[in-house]
Amino acid sequence: MSVLVEAVVTSVRLVLQGSEEFWNVIAVTFEVAIISTIVGVLLGTPMGFLMGATRFRGRRTMIALTNTGMAIPPVVIGLLVMMMLSRKGPLGFLGMLYTVNAMSVAQTFISTPMIAGLTAAAVASIPYKLRLQARSLGASPWQEALLVIKEARLGVVAAVAAGFGAVVRGVGAVMMVGGNIEGKTRVLTTAIVQESRKGEFGTSLAYGIILMTVTFGLNGLITWYQHSSERLGRV
Amino acid sequence: MSVLVEAVVTSVRLVLQGSEEFWNVIAVTFEVAIISTIVGVLLGTPMGFLMGATRFRGRRTMIALTNTGMAIPPVVIGLLVMMMLSRKGPLGFLGMLYTVNAMSVAQTFISTPMIAGLTAAAVASIPYKLRLQARSLGASPWQEALLVIKEARLGVVAAVAAGFGAVVRGVGAVMMVGGNIEGKTRVLTTAIVQESRKGEFGTSLAYGIILMTVTFGLNGLITWYQHSSERLGRV
Amino acid sequence: MSRPQSGTGLPLRAEGVRKEYDKRVVLDVDHVEIESGQTLALLGPSGSGKSTLLSILGLLEPPTAGQVYLDGKPVSTKDTAARAQMAAAFQSPYLFKGTVADNVAYGLKLRRMPVAGRREAVAEALERVGLGGWESRSALTLSGGEAHRVALARALVLRPRVLLLDEPLSSLDPLIKMQMMQDFARIIREETMTTLYVTHDQSEAMAVGDVMVILREGKAVARGHVDDVMGLPPDEWTACFIGSEPPFRGVVIESDEGLTGIDVGGPIVWATGTLAPGTRVLVGIRPEDVLLFESGVEIPTTTARNQMAGTVTAMQLLGVMYHVVVDIDGVRLASRVSRASVREMQLERGSEVQVIFKATAVRVKPQEDGRDS
Amino acid sequence: MSRPQSGTGLPLRAEGVRKEYDKRVVLDVDHVEIESGQTLALLGPSGSGKSTLLSILGLLEPPTAGQVYLDGKPVSTKDTAARAQMAAAFQSPYLFKGTVADNVAYGLKLRRMPVAGRREAVAEALERVGLGGWESRSALTLSGGEAHRVALARALVLRPRVLLLDEPLSSLDPLIKMQMMQDFARIIREETMTTLYVTHDQSEAMAVGDVMVILREGKAVARGHVDDVMGLPPDEWTACFIGSEPPFRGVVIESDEGLTGIDVGGPIVWATGTLAPGTRVLVGIRPEDVLLFESGVEIPTTTARNQMAGTVTAMQLLGVMYHVVVDIDGVRLASRVSRASVREMQLERGSEVQVIFKATAVRVKPQEDGRDS
Amino acid sequence: GGQKAEAPDESPGEPVVETSEVILASTTSTEDSGLFGEIIPAFEEAYPQYKVSVVAVGTGQALEIGRNKDADVLLVHAKSDEEEFVAEGYGIERRDVMYNDFIIVGPESDPAGIKGETDAKKAFEAIANGKHLFVSRGDDSGTHKREMSVWKAAGIEPAGDWYNSIGQGMGDTLQFASESEGYTLTDRGTYLSMKGKLDLVIAVEGDPLLLNQYGVIVVTDANNLEGGQAFADWVVSPEAQDVIAKFGVAEFGEPLFVPNAK
Numbered sequence A, B: 001m002s003v004l005v006e007a008v009v010t011s012v013r014l015v016l017q018g019s020e021e022f023w024n025v026i027a028v029t030f031e032v033a034i035i036s037t038i039v040g041v042l043l044g045t046p047m048g049f050l051m052g053a054t055r056f057r058g059r060r061t062m063i064a065l066t067n068t069g070m071a072i073p074p075v076v077i078g079l080l081v082m083m084m085l086s087r088k089g090p091l092g093f094l095g096m097l098y099t100v101n102a103m104s105v106a107q108t109f110i111s112t113p114m115i116a117g118l119t120a121a122a123v124a125s126i127p128y129k130l131r132l133q134a135r136s137l138g139a140s141p142w143q144e145a146l147l148v149i150k151e152a153r154l155g156v157v158a159a160v161a162a163g164f165g166a167v168v169r170g171v172g173a174v175m176m177v178g179g180n181i182e183g184k185t186r187v188l189t190t191a192i193v194q195e196s197r198k199g200e201f202g203t204s205l206a207y208g209i210i211l212m213t214v215t216f217g218l219n220g221l222i223t224w225y226q227h228s229s230e231r232l233g234r235v
Numbered sequence C, D: 001m002s003r004p005q006s007g008t009g010l011p012l013r014a015e016g017v018r019k020e021y022d023k024r025v026v027l028d029v030d031h032v033e034i035e036s037g038q039t040l041a042l043l044g045p046s047g048s049g050k051s052t053l054l055s056i057l058g059l060l061e062p063p064t065a066g067q068v069y070l071d072g073k074p075v076s077t078k079d080t081a082a083r084a085q086m087a088a089a090f091q092s093p094y095l096f097k098g099t100v101a102d103n104v105a106y107g108l109k110l111r112r113m114p115v116a117g118r119r120e121a122v123a124e125a126l127e128r129v130g131l132g133g134w135e136s137r138s139a140l141t142l143s144g145g146e147a148h149r150v151a152l153a154r155a156l157v158l159r160p161r162v163l164l165l166d167e168p169l170s171s172l173d174p175l176i177k178m179q180m181m182q183d184f185a186r187i188i189r190e191e192t193m194t195t196l197y198v199t200h201d202q203s204e205a206m207a208v209g210d211v212m213v214i215l216r217e218g219k220a221v222a223r224g225h226v227d228d229v230m231g232l233p234p235d236e237w238t239a240c241f242i243g244s245e246p247p248f249r250g251v252v253i254e255s256d257e258g259l260t261g262i263d264v265g266g267p268i269v270w271a272t273g274t275l276a277p278g279t280r281v282l283v284g285i286r287p288e289d290v291l292l293f294e295s296g297v298e299i300p301t302t303t304a305r306n307q308m309a310g311t312v313t314a315m316q317l318l319g320v321m322y323h324v325v326v327d328i329d330g331v332r333l334a335s336r337v338s339r340a341s342v343r344e345m346q347l348e349r350g351s352e353v354q355v356i357f358k359a360t361a362v363r364v365k366p367q368e369d370g371r372d373s
Numbered sequence E: 001g002g003q004k005a006e007a008p009d010e011s012p013g014e015p016v017v018e019t020s021e022v023i024l025a026s027t028t029s030t031e032d033s034g035l036f037g038e039i040i041p042a043f044e045e046a047y048p049q050y051k052v053s054v055v056a057v058g059t060g061q062a063l064e065i066g067r068n069k070d071a072d073v074l075l076v077h078a079k080s081d082e083e084e085f086v087a088e089g090y091g092i093e094r095r096d097v098m099y100n101d102f103i104i105v106g107p108e109s110d111p112a113g114i115k116g117e118t119d120a121k122k123a124f125e126a127i128a129n130g131k132h133l134f135v136s137r138g139d140d141s142g143t144h145k146r147e148m149s150v151w152k153a154a155g156i157e158p159a160g161d162w163y164n165s166i167g168q169g170m171g172d173t174l175q176f177a178s179e180s181e182g183y184t185l186t187d188r189g190t191y192l193s194m195k196g197k198l199d200l201v202i203a204v205e206g207d208p209l210l211l212n213q214y215g216v217i218v219v220t221d222a223n224n225l226e227g228g229q230a231f232a233d234w235v236v237s238p239e240a241q242d243v244i245a246k247f248g249v250a251e252f253g254e255p256l257f258v259p260n261a262k
């Protein structure tokens, strides 16, 4: 598989040469991924808590909707966001289309349902009595929610990892609202698509390798954190 | 947003007219999604159990790798699978490229890490003593694993939903190894991409609406099952 | 105990609380109240609704019907402020992930106590439950009893106005149990905490409880001062539950120099105290106050005023001791007899014995008409 | 109890089992064994290693060192087959999601029992724990005691050869506790199950246990027949733990017609049985066999052979009864006295009393040299 | 007006040149040919006040973007659509910029025996009659439209197993054809740039029917009208035409595009 070799070589070369161009792609890629993950966490965890740890009418529908949200093709999200941000669209005046911010917005629509849906399942596994115990010690609803999320940490962190993965991998949306503009909105995934379209499989995979390497690094940290609780012994 | 209106109208029309063409797209879409999800479950849940409920050297690395697997862009997976199946590739003799099976294979690489990683987190939340209790009642390792997965049901099902979502949404891989051949390997997502390339945003969204509707139906079932345990009361 | 008016300053009071789970009534208590600084011991068989009542009084579960009052003001599960004055330790210790210290400090953190003071308070609370210096141990790998004690410390450390304990000592050995019971009794008095103490162990109830409520299938079948309830159980079931025989009715026939003779229909029972002859009374004697001797033995009445002949009608081994029921011309008395004595006296159903108990051991209660009779 | 040879047919035996958690030794027992059909009562304070020992014997946790034998064959946590002959109920009931029936039937399902028989067995087991007809109730919303009983039924229903129970009754009220204790005693005998019974309640231990091991900080400080251990605790700590005083040493001075007089250094203690004069013995008396009377009271020696004057040196309220320690020229005896008697006799430290106990209540053990002395 | 963006090569000290962004919507095949790598820098050198952002999409999408005024200027190759676009008033005017030509490529084995054929219609007929595998982009791109017009001219309604419409970019389509040993219609530029990785050879070329005319359109009252106008004017200017003429010679030994601005 000469291509694989070529890919590895290219990836190394890209990193070592490190053209401004290249670093810009890296920067934009993770800026967008991290921003949209963080916003996704801020929006998703509360939603997840509501769906997983409380009872209200239409809760199941909300859960089903969220799970469906996990399945919306990025292209569709991209289209919708694009129509919003288009000069003809309601938010056109912002002139945000084909900017990094537009990409972050679109990606947030991808990360949020992911994080919400999986957080819901995680917090639902925390025994209700534990929450009563917290209440009985004077925990306010907020503090109780915080505790539950801390207790469900393993699952919640996995949810975040999945959300991060979804935004890192999703290309359709950023392609659509970012435009893959060289030096501006080009990210690793769009570069990968473009290269493979050009038949530059080696380069395409090279970008893939770089993306995966960085992601692996980040996941290493996450896993380390996620399981740091294990020093407390098996429960 | 006239486009949205157009989209809704078109989606209804597509369904009502129901050309053979169209139903074939639907059929292939969910054949691939369901097959790759099922295989993903068969491969992912055992992996998830190992990572979440057992201790072995390199376990954390495996978890980090799996989480990274959740982030591999479908295009990359598509590329790799394509290189495998390419006439010049090692599995070329199978002549599988540009077939529905090729798509299922590629999608399985997407669903498996997703399901494995999230299952791991879910089963890790089951108290170890509960497993000892099962053992003490005579459960074999297999039966014990089964029990743990049943106990972690909420999380595991969420994992499956996420895996299903990932294959439903991911377009890069099927585009690459399926080729989006009209009447053969075209699926909803590839159709969506194609229409948006043409600037047929209405039609594109129409397909999106159809995809989401069916997915919502399936998720309704899943949610209903996932929470049927609630009749047992809050724990 | 007569029912107090609404709005009195009783720290904790509930009226007409009922709890149903899918139509099944598991709790239905028309009123329950604890006076300031007092401890209410809540007894009852498994499944009688003790924990349910506790979580309703703790504003943790809303009752299906009824109202809880804190200092006379109606309160509900919504009142976080009201709940902040309480602290509970549940039947099973739901410890949070983290260290023992994290757990004990939780409530203090919520109350924004400065770290220094917190550390001190935690150390003291742990000391109190016999886990001094365990701060940094993981809370997840404790033994059953240790976990329970941490949960207990977690509530005690808050020095709440209202303390709710659900079988706090059930998983501890007698040694530390006794020690902690006395410790409780002390701090509860010191801090004048108003306490609900759920237990299924009478000796615990008697050691820490001022008043006592016995639940049976969700209903309060007995309430009152601990000694009253234990000495004069209102009915057959309660008596059986607290391991004695139901009290019997009698009439005072004479009473002078602090001694009262009571005709219980057959033997005359001598009790301390003075009562007008003719008074109808209820008479109860705790089994542990009743001694059995072979018939024909002479015991000076100075020691044990009451001496009568009876027949053993029932025997049951309760671990260390036997529970022996003796019939004295129709009056049933229970006695605790050691295994050794049973062996030596060759006790069995039908054996003739001499029943001996002291005047001071006899509980007498002038009989108001109504539910007691 | 002398140490048996390896390979004997003892159903369950362990040698030199030690368990460490991050370098902390929590269990270190050089040997423990249960004879076929017997029940070993495992006592010890909280954190002494009872549950740890149980899960090691149950092949659930591997010991840091040592070996477990089933029928003389060494077994490990890997031996699913060996474990299949055992069943355990843990200290806290880890119930599975599902109904009560699902839980109780779990082990039977694993053993591929046909549905019909299963249903029947489940019903019977539930009946046995006083939850007859609860099959379809959710296991997740049971009360503490109910959950424990389901966990118990889940183990009992398997009629295992080796039964491991960790404080099975600690969360139950005396009434059902007694009833179930007798029930156990019966079925364990009927089914000749070999049972490890962890508890912190002596009366429980005495009711169900044949032999007994007391753990202290991971070490076995006392082992032997239940009555021996309870009657003649080997040391101060054990005595204190089981709520009596340590036995005292004495020499037989005369012995005829089944009565033996023992000089315990001061008073002469009379016991039943015959022993050669000059024999050095250990003497123990359970507190519940010791009666206290005001000094100067005459009691015929026919009833209570031993009568001596003493001074109260310590008093402690144990709920219903007081634990009173009396000194008889240097010999310390404990006695259980009811609250009433204490009130009447105005007992307090220093009170002069008459100590009375029966010859049959005196446990005598010829003293082998070595660890007992 | 328009969005402000800093020049990338801005460093402290130098006076900051306020640049405005010009969004150029074009096709993936154009971008993939690498042409923009040559002409954009040249333009930005000539007009430092502008910075060009290329959004490369399908032709149809490019026109749609123009209709939404999300682009300032278009460089596409679907003449009739472009004229319609202008006629509808979405664009100010359309000007020819350059052309390259389409070619029919196929497997070395050439099962349809069309190698050397110069008449595209005949070649298509041969393929259709022999039901030889043909790969169509099927994405309404300029290339696709041209393919359809050839079929039309040949009086054939392409359909059947042999006719694969895959709705993808040129690169993907060539890849597909190479893998499945089929024929396809491609622009020379993309073919040359991928030649090395393909098992495809040129079968038919030189038919006037296969000329591929590129046009530039300034979007009516675009967000950055001046910029768009400036680019359009520049790209048809002699110096730009010169850059185009030279592009590709170095790499492929022949130019990829022939400038033909009037």
Ligand SMILES: Nc1ncnc2c1ncn2[C@@H]1O[C@H](COP(=O)(O)OP(=O)(O)OP(=O)(O)O)[C@@H](O)[C@H]1O
Binding pocket: B233, C021, C022, C026, C044, C045, C046, C047, C048, C049, C050, C051, C052, C053, C091, C200, D141, D142, D143, D144, D145, D146, D171
């Ligand atoms: N969520 C619930 N759904 C249905 N029934 C319930 C629920 N919670 C409790 N019950 C039932 O209510 C009854 C009382 O429960 P509770 O926990 O108060 O008993 P308890 O007196 O504390 O018993 P124990 O001494 O065993 O703890 C029990 O029969 C229990 O099965």
Ligand SMILES: Nc1ncnc2c1ncn2[C@@H]1O[C@H](COP(=O)(O)OP(=O)(O)OP(=O)(O)O)[C@@H](O)[C@H]1O
Binding pocket: A233, C141, C142, C143, C144, C145, C146, C171, D021, D022, D026, D044, D045, D046, D047, D048, D049, D050, D051, D052, D053, D091, D200
């Ligand atoms: N996983 C673990 N890690 C560290 N220490 C442990 C672990 N499990 C148990 N221990 C410690 O070992 C000691 C013995 O535990 P064990 O559960 O056997 O006590 P126990 O006799 O059952 O006490 P209890 O009567 O309270 O249940 C305790 O001090 C406990 O803290």
Ligand SMILES: [Mg+2]
Binding pocket: C050, C051, C052, C091, C166, D143, D144, D145
């Ligand atoms: Mg309870």
Ligand SMILES: [Mg+2]
Binding pocket: C143, C144, C145, D050, D051, D052, D091, D166
């Ligand atoms: Mg234990």
